[in-house]
Amino acid sequence: MRHAMVLGAGIGGLFAARALSEVYDRVTVIERDRLPVEAGQRRGVPQGRHAHVLVTAGAQALDRLFPGACAELVAAGAPVVRDFAEFRLAPGGGSPLRLLGPAPEPFACLVSRPFLEAKVRSRVRSLSNVVVRDGVAATDLAAVGGRVSGVRTAGGTLDADLVVDATGRGSRAPAWLSALGYPAPSRERVPIDLMYVTRRLRPRTLPALVVGVSARPGRPRGIVLFAQEDGRAILTVSGYGGHHPPRDPAGLLAALADIAPPDVVAAVRAADALGDPIVAHFPANVRHRYDRLRRFPAGFLVLGDAICSTNPAYALGMSVAARQAEALRDVLMAGEHDLARRYFRAAARPAHAAWAAAVGGDLALPEVPGPRPLPVRLARVYTGRLLRAAERDPVVAHQFLRVAALQEPATRLFRPAIALRALR
Structure with missing residues (x-):
């Protein structure tokens, strides 16, 4: 096989590039943003300023795609949960799960999104057959005889034998398909009107490396507090429509006190704040059912949030993308016959699991219409x-x-x- 192209150099795009590198002679990743040399925020990933985590399946997929990656993150300063005493999760909104004993490794990657993305991007750049080009945006698909043959950009057409769209929630793939005469996928949308407010901290001590208290009926607010690299931590308070968390530091601390155990509140009060609270809005869970399409052009696939974007409070997006990248590699290694149908069927499995968890959890709250x-x-x-x-x-x-x-x-x-x- 010759040349594959990935649209988007976020986590999903980087995972896709790694998977494609095992099958194609050349892989090009194009990214609209200018990419930072080291870990840093960028315009195209505004959610990168908020709490992220690779859950166990995602961390394990990361290690399969990039052997030793989790160990490298730990060596670079990422905290690691080795015992469930360091993990306090209350998915019912009350007492935490009764978890005993050592945690499986790799259990979770407790790092900021920019830190993780920079480390994975470095690993991708080190691949001899992969090139990452920033400052290049795809404006449309190019096609010849019913097959996608590349992408159009402001600087001209870039040819490729396979194009993988990993541009995230704002993907233009449905419109591109319609322009080529193919049906757009059906869309499922569950509005939740979630707002989350994040503050980065430098704590003196933490009661646990991972603390999470989910929203519950009658109190549709939740919190997460994660340890991160360089002795930092990140606090996110989220709330559904009508119960959005306050944006000011004092109000945010008061909202935390209504949800979190006293030792967690005390740790946040004692911590040094690193900047002002940061606000984000997540209007709805959205899933595009590419797996249900009967007609789809050859030479084009979609991955990650461009397929399924779920409530970030469940922290499943990066892990789903990692599992879909593995599915992409596996179906390509079995040949290109009926590629789109086989891939989208495989990619739907992790997406369905995340959708069921997020939508089921959201609709368990009477405050969510x-x-x-x-x-x-x-x-x-x-x-x-x-x-x-x-x-x-x-x-x-x-x-x-x-x-x-x-x-x-x-x-x-x-x-x-x-x-x-x-x-x-």
């Missing part, structure tokens, strides 16, 4: 019982965490052994 058919209502009741059981029962807690971290399918939560513990 939206239809709730009988299966959704029944699942909400069962999940509530399951989470209450997980606060006391380590068997249920560990099973829930494996599903939440995309290591196992959600059907594992309905196994008789788990269901009996949840309903007892």
